[in-house]
Amino acid sequence: MEHYTMNLTLKVWRQKNTDAQGKFETYPVSGISSEMSFLEMFDVLNERLINEGKEPIAFDHDCREGICGACSMHINGRAHGPWAGTTTCQLHMRAFKDGDTVTVEPWRAGSFPVVKDLTVDRGAFDRIIEAGGYVSVNTGNAQDANNILVPKDKADAAFAAAACIGCGACVAACKNSSAMLFVSAKVSQLALLPQGQPEKKTRALNMIAQMDKEGFGSCTNTGACEAECPKEISLTNIARLNREYIAAGLSYEK
């Protein structure tokens, strides 16, 4: 694709802290290369703001190669912008045309309070993982590889679920701010493997209890999460989570 430069009008959500009232600020940016990533465009803007003695825009970013899940931006109504299966750092400015107005908001969910500007606190996800998203392993020597046989299709499905980077786009995209796609991926990656079986029942029940406690909405099967997930986690995981819940809930004795 041919390289071009563009001038854009950015409308960015500015909020001093969690308790402050936020509002949109408008920033014209010029000379943006079509080969820049969306975050690099923000770097250009922030550099200018710093030079002008203004407060730069706070936004989360870490790896900038699409695998950390930090870059939580809701761009023109879409989690991580208009491209499917991408994080914000992998969204390039060639997705926009010269003269476009781009509106950037933080993830909106009561369970993800805004820390500052575009940065939100996704600690709720950590607490869900703490509730059961792990396997307990005794210390000692590592077992021989292939000691426990795993069918290829199960391994593939577990790996696809494990691709979840916990970015929160599913919550951001869901009209109910439901965390079901995240929880289903974290439950599935373990439920599909033999190593996940010992804690199978308590995992599903405890993670769902924590999910409800954090104030996430419930899933109404609209599929917006799957459409926005940068790792394209499938809705079949949510069906699996429902099965795990039913099986555990109907048989767990305590």
Place this chain on the structure above:
Amino acid sequence: MKWSQFFNTSIGKKLLVGATGLFLCSFVIVHLAGNLALLKDDGGEAFNIYAAFMSHNALIQFLAWGLKVVILIHAILALQLTFRNRAARPVKYAINPGNQTSSWFSRQMAIMGSILLIFLLIHLKDFWFQMHYGSLESVSYKGEEYKNLYLAAQLAFKELWLVILYVIGMIGLSFHLVHGFKSAFQTFGLNHVKYNGLINFVGVWLFGILIPIGFAIIPVVIYFK
């Protein structure tokens, strides 16, 4: 895990909404099959005998009260979940993606369900209440007296506004079931490439199109008769 705990989580409540929803889907099939007797040109004999059977048979009476309980559970839990879902996003987005990431039908379940609930109250007042507690004229077939519910329907649907209301109610039913039927299966964890196509087909064509049209056609035909 206690039953009360099992049904008190977000998924537990959804399971109840899905199960009651599918029960109601089976009800609309039976209800439509009986109602089509209204279109039979026999002065109401078939329909009135059917209506008398439905309001006297003990098993059907039991199911009829169960049905009302099921509707209440479905509506109350769904509304409760909806309010909770709305509350989960206290600050709304300035820009929403619209149909880019989800189907319109899937986002209107609470609205369409509420339209249906209001329609249902009017519908029960118009016919069910009349049949059980109102004063309907009598008609006799082969020496037996029957309440003439057929005549009540023929008269009611001479009112244009009521016909329009019923058609709107059935549009609500259609839009609700296009997503609702298949959504229940996903909630039960029944998502399988081999069956998804069939579930989707039945949800859209049978419950979303055929059955609502079947219902809506009755008042329209009576109005123009």
